[in-house]
Amino acid sequence: MSHAQKRDFEQPASFTFTPESMKEVDAVIAKYPKGYQASAVMPLLWIAQRQHDNWIPEKAMEEIARILDMPKIKVFEVATFYTMYNLAPVGKHHLQFCTTTPCWLRGSGEAVEACEKHLGIKLGETTPDGEFTLTDVECLGACVNAPVVQRNGDEFYEDLTPENVVQLLDDLKAGKKHPHGSQDGARHKSSGVEGATCLHEQAKSAGIKIAGEK
Amino acid sequence: MPKLTIDGMEITVEPGTSILQAAEQLGIEVPRFCYHDKLSVPANCRMCLVEAEKAPKLIASCAMPCADDMNISTKSDRVKAARQGVMEMLLINHPLDCPICDQGGECDLQDQAMAYGYDRSRYEEEKRAVKDKELGPLIKTVMTRCIHCTRCVRFGDEIAGVEEMGVIGRGEHLEIGTYIEQSITSELSGNLIDVCPVGALTSKPYAFTARPWELTKTESIDVLDGVGSNIRIDTRGGAVLRILPRLNEDVNEEWISDKTRFAWDGLKNQRLDRPYIKVNGRHQPATWEEAFTLIAEKIKKADKIGAVSGTLADCEAIIALKDLMDSIGSKQYECRQRVAQFDATVPAGWRFNTTIAGIEQADAILLVGTNPRTEAAIINARIRKTWLANRIKIGVIGPEMDLNYPVKYLGDTPSVLEELAAGKGAFAEVLKNAQNPMVVLGTGMLRRHDGMALQALVRKIAEKYNMVRDDWNGYNMLANSTGVMNGLELGFSGGDIHTILQSDVVYLLGADEMAVSEIGFNSFVIYQGHHGDAGAARADVILPGAAYTEKNATYVNTEGRPQHTRLAVFPPGDAREDWKIIRALSEVMGKTLPYNTLAEVRGRMAQQSPVFEKIGAVIPVEWAAFGKDGKCDPAPFVLPVTDFYQTDPITRASNVMKKCSAAFVQGASDKKAVVNG
Numbered sequence: 001m002s003h004a005q006k007r008d009f010e011q012p013a014s015f016t017f018t019p020e021s022m023k024e025v026d027a028v029i030a031k032y033p034k035g036y037q038a039s040a041v042m043p044l045l046w047i048a049q050r051q052h053d054n055w056i057p058e059k060a061m062e063e064i065a066r067i068l069d070m071p072k073i074k075v076f077e078v079a080t081f082y083t084m085y086n087l088a089p090v091g092k093h094h095l096q097f098c099t100t101t102p103c104w105l106r107g108s109g110e111a112v113e114a115c116e117k118h119l120g121i122k123l124g125e126t127t128p129d130g131e132f133t134l135t136d137v138e139c140l141g142a143c144v145n146a147p148v149v150q151r152n153g154d155e156f157y158e159d160l161t162p163e164n165v166v167q168l169l170d171d172l173k174a175g176k177k178h179p180h181g182s183q184d185g186a187r188h189k190s191s192g193v194e195g196a197t198c199l200h201e202q203a204k205s206a207g208i209k210i211a212g213e214k
Numbered sequence: 215m216p217k218l219t220i221d222g223m224e225i226t227v228e229p230g231t232s233i234l235q236a237a238e239q240l241g242i243e244v245p246r247f248c249y250h251d252k253l254s255v256p257a258n259c260r261m262c263l264v265e266a267e268k269a270p271k272l273i274a275s276c277a278m279p280c281a282d283d284m285n286i287s288t289k290s291d292r293v294k295a296a297r298q299g300v301m302e303m304l305l306i307n308h309p310l311d312c313p314i315c316d317q318g319g320e321c322d323l324q325d326q327a328m329a330y331g332y333d334r335s336r337y338e339e340e341k342r343a344v345k346d347k348e349l350g351p352l353i354k355t356v357m358t359r360c361i362h363c364t365r366c367v368r369f370g371d372e373i374a375g376v377e378e379m380g381v382i383g384r385g386e387h388l389e390i391g392t393y394i395e396q397s398i399t400s401e402l403s404g405n406l407i408d409v410c411p412v413g414a415l416t417s418k419p420y421a422f423t424a425r426p427w428e429l430t431k432t433e434s435i436d437v438l439d440g441v442g443s444n445i446r447i448d449t450r451g452g453a454v455l456r457i458l459p460r461l462n463e464d465v466n467e468e469w470i471s472d473k474t475r476f477a478w479d480g481l482k483n484q485r486l487d488r489p490y491i492k493v494n495g496r497h498q499p500a501t502w503e504e505a506f507t508l509i510a511e512k513i514k515k516a517d518k519i520g521a522v523s524g525t526l527a528d529c530e531a532i533i534a535l536k537d538l539m540d541s542i543g544s545k546q547y548e549c550r551q552r553v554a555q556f557d558a559t560v561p562a563g564w565r566f567n568t569t570i571a572g573i574e575q576a577d578a579i580l581l582v583g584t585n586p587r588t589e590a591a592i593i594n595a596r597i598r599k600t601w602l603a604n605r606i607k608i609g610v611i612g613p614e615m616d617l618n619y620p621v622k623y624l625g626d627t628p629s630v631l632e633e634l635a636a637g638k639g640a641f642a643e644v645l646k647n648a649q650n651p652m653v654v655l656g657t658g659m660l661r662r663h664d665g666m667a668l669q670a671l672v673r674k675i676a677e678k679y680n681m682v683r684d685d686w687n688g689y690n691m692l693a694n695s696t697g698v699m700n701g702l703e704l705g706f707s708g709g710d711i712h713t714i715l716q717s718d719v720v721y722l723l724g725a726d727e728m729a730v731s732e733i734g735f736n737s738f739v740i741y742q743g744h745h746g747d748a749g750a751a752r753a754d755v756i757l758p759g760a761a762y763t764e765k766n767a768t769y770v771n772t773e774g775r776p777q778h779t780r781l782a783v784f785p786p787g788d789a790r791e792d793w794k795i796i797r798a799l800s801e802v803m804g805k806t807l808p809y810n811t812l813a814e815v816r817g818r819m820a821q822q823s824p825v826f827e828k829i830g831a832v833i834p835v836e837w838a839a840f841g842k843d844g845k846c847d848p849a850p851f852v853l854p855v856t857d858f859y860q861t862d863p864i865t866r867a868s869n870v871m872k873k874c875s876a877a878f879v880q881g882a883s884d885k886k887a888v889v890n891g
Contacts, residue, residue: 058394071377073393080382 009089012052015059021051025067038070041078045085046153054094054152055086083137084153091126091133093172096150100139107161108147112136114162118169131173144190145182159184218284233275233286234262242288245297245326247304247411248363249276252467253372259304259363261326263296264288272296294330301331304361307341308412315359317413319426323361344389350397351873352404352476353415360390360414366406373469374400375598375618390414399878400618401591401858404475408459408468419476419870420456424448432782433460435769436474437526437762438862440693441570441592442771443470447478447763447782454478454763454783464571464832465771471591472874473858473865478763480868484746486758487787497756502788505755506802512719512738513542513803520546520714523706524724524743525695525862528767529776530815531742531759531792532706533822534807535723538796541805546717548709549701551728554657555665556691556841558707561825563669563840566593566772567687568652569832574600576688578648580641581621582631582672583612583851584656588858589694590772594618607648609641612656612851628668628846635674645679652681652688657698658854660691662847670841682837693772694854695862697724703770703823722749723792724759726863742795744785745863757799758789761864765791766812774825775832 017025028043041064048060061079065072079085086094097103097112112123115134119127126133142148145158149165157168157180164183171178187193188211196203196210203210217226220237227236232255234244248259257277264275267285272292287293305327312318344357362381367390370379378398382391392398398406406415429448436443436457443466446458457478459470489505490497513519521539523532532549539547550558557563568576573596586594594617600606601619608621611630624630624641633639637646645651655672662668673689675681681688693699701707714720716734724743730752733739741753744761762769764785770776785791790798793815800807809815820826825833859875860866 071380071393073378073380076393077380077382081384 012057012059015057015063018051021047038068041068041075045079049085055089092131094133094152096135096137098140098148099136102143103147106146110162111147111160111165114165118166155180158182216280216282218280220286221288227280231280233264233278233280236280237288244275244288245330246276250365250409253368256364260300263293265290265293297330298332301327306337309358315413316416316421322411347391348397351877352418352472353406354418354421355415357389357414359412361412362388363411365409369406369409373595374402376400401471402469404472405469424450424455432780434779435777437696437769438473438477439590440695440772441590442696442769442777443474443592449782452783454481466592469595476870477865477868479870480864481761481763483867485786486744486746486756487789488758490756492754506799509740509755510803516718518717519544519719520717521721522551522714522725522728523549523697523701524726525697527697527700527724528769529700529704529819530767531723532700532704533819534793534796536706537807538800546709546714547706548711548714549698549706551725552661553711554661555663556660556669558702560838560840561835562837564691564702565774566690566692568690569773570596573597576600576650576652577606578644578651579608580653581610582655583659584654584692585615585853587617588855589692607644626850627848631671635671650686651679655691656854657694659851664847666842667844667846670843673841696769696771699770699772703825725749745867747863757795759792760785760789773832776826776829778829
């Protein structure tokens with residue numbers, strides 16, 4: 001079902017940017033030449049989404065159209081195009097699983113399945129307690145650490161397995177701190193699993209310190 | 215000028231011409247879906263791919279400008295395979311419902327699938343379904359058929375000026391839609407049906423009515439506003455089934471307004487199909503002979519005889535009625551049904567002198583007491599087109615209104631005009647600096663009792679700001695009906711409308727818009743026309759005439775361009791062509807008019823006015839002083855057309871137009887009332 005057709009929730013009656021958000025809005029608009037302020041539509045949608053529980057109500061799109069002096073439909077076009085924007089309410093933790101080929105080859109299917117089983121919901125659904133929403137998205141651009149999940153459009157958790165992803169869910173629910181990035185443990189950021197190999201000897205002999213090594 | 219070779223033929227084209235256009239000039243057909251002559255080029259359907267020598271990939275010919283020494287092939291095997299691939303792609307999700315689709319038989323997708331596609335499908339997967347959109351009473355949607363060419367979106371953005379449609383979602387979920395289920399509020403929305411290359415947007419009133427190959431097509435013109443849009447009337451078995459636009463770059467390009475397109479159902483309702491005589495307050499059917507004898511008797515006895523022609527009266531009928539009136543010695547005839555005091559003697563004073571195509575040369579426009587969007591939607595589209603291309607300055611003197619380009623409101627009283635004439639005011643500087651400034655007067659403004667003075671005032675403004683030159687005439691009056699233009703060109707004016715309506719005998723030639731209640735209590739009223747409207751209700755004798763689809767007649771548009779309508783269907787019952795009725799009546803009265811054939815009537819028209827010498831062309835008129843200096847009433851201007859969908863007997867009899875009026879005009883004002891609290 002497309003964003004445009006979801007209708008089983010209530011839209012707020014109004015939307016205004018908070019003074020803090022408005023400061024950001026003004027800063028973004030100032031980046032563009034006069035008359036081209038419509039270019040600021042994507043950052044503004046993002047600011048609105050962050051301000052409003054991680055989703056964008058219709059009134060916010062209308063407000064953005066008004067601020068940027070562009071037709072409402074043009075804001076709507078952008079907002080419906082990107083999976084980054086939520087046009088319906090989502091859980092406190094919006095988990096977007098990459099299911100594109102590299103992640104899929106590395107086991108994103110199993111990771112998603114583990115989550116679905118653990119939470120008792122399917123992709124595209126929200127848990128009854130409003131804690132989690134699971135969605136599948138296309139490539140998140142972190143193929144080197146596949147499979148990957150993105151939380152609330154900001155934080156990446158990488159190298160998922162059915163086991164560590166469940167741990168991630170439990171920690172998020174408990175409000176515990178959970179490290180971003182690779183969940184592998186042995187791996188530093190995107191470096192090789194078996195440690196640094198390429199030009200390693202040369203770097204050592206030149207006395208260059210290698211990140212992640214003692 | 216680039217010189218290139220397409221399919222072995224050499225051609226030299228204007229710089230900026232696309233390969234597709236160049237191929238078209240050579241008569242080579244290049245299939246396309248998203249490309250449209252009058253719209254911007256998105257190059258998203260990929261159907262027009264061609265092969266260029268030395269280019270690694272195939273080129274979308276609609277978006278690639280011609281360059282020197284290109285060697286293009288539109289028929290190579292690679293091109294053929296690519297087109298088949300594109301066609302196959304488009305058909306993945308397109309339903310195979312041609313037998314129940316109204317576009318069937320005139321569908322670009324159908325035709326091109328036949329010509330450029332495979333003969334079978336390799337897809338066994340399920341097709342997707344898309345929810346239909348609600349676009350109002352005129353446009354039916356079957357969105358599953360949509361191939362996402364975006365022509366409708368671009369038409370809305372560029373031509374109609376209603377940025378309401380857009381492309382929602384992406385990939386598999388992409389669909390054409392409006393912002394959260396809005397209907398389209400444009401008086402040009404019917405053109406969406408024409409621009410849609412498939413059956414996604416079709417005509418709601420015409421739904422499941424006929425197949426294109428069953429229809430008889432008659433090339434004619436529209437008379438429901440002052441534009442004179444060129445149309446094609448599609449008929450079957452004596453009934454008009456639909457009306458489509460015909461290309462005329464000088465008038466309507468290839469658009470028509472919704473009134474032009476959808477008012478045809480009014481041609482079937484409330485028709486006068488036989489003569490009637492009022493007996494004891496009720497209309498009784500009569501024969502032509504009885505009706506004519508009664509009229510002849512009444513006219514013989516009458517002292518004063520007056521005649522009024524209406525919004526849809528054709529030139530042939532008007533000249534016949536004028537000659538008849540002259541022969542009985544009455545000068546009390548008038549084509550301006552409402553009190554319209556303006557100078558009818560100088561054609562330059564009431565024509566759209568700039569011409570419709572000429573608007574594109576203008577760089578500043580002043581609209582005075584007119585809303586072109588409701589009075590002449592096609593002219594409004596031309597103004598918008600010019601604004602879109604050159605961002606020209608447009609000023610408005612009159613009430614605030616919903617125009618689809620930015621304007622500056624200068625005030626709504628004649629005092630603004632006086633300031634402009636004195637070289638003062640906010641817009642004076644704009645007009646002074648403009649190369650080709652133009653001013654447009656609405657007929658609403660001239661309906662006032664100070665019309666003569668206003669006309670003179672605007673003439674002065676035109677002269678002061680150098681709007682009238684050998685190469686440019688920026689003075690325009692926008693007539694909102696062809697009937698008035700016909701009357702003015704033929705000199706069917708000069709009477710006093712109050713005197714006419716108080717005459718012993720009042721002859722109404724399709725006149726329904728004047729104050730019928732002002733007709734004298736004892737006046738004997740003859741109504742000649744095709745619809746039972748206000749005029750017929752008051753009439754003592756009704757003579758049934760033919761509507762514009764039922765006669766070969768001449769109509770002059772607001773530019774002074776005479777054009778012919780052609781008989782597409784016969785008038786119903788006993789109804790006859792209008793000039794023939796008057797000719798027959800003249801014989802009964804013993805004042806036989808000196809013409810027996812259409813050619814002879816037209817010869818008589820050409821004697822009366824040189825405008826009829828060249829059909830379809832505008833003959834520029836000489837500039838002369840018109841109007842009369844005087845004091846202007848400080849009252850604000852009032853617009854002549856308040857409801858775009860209800861302007862004449864045909865539109866008032868049309869159920870479709872009534873629905874539109876309820877949905878767009880009354881619905882909109884209800885909403886406004888709520889907002890204003």
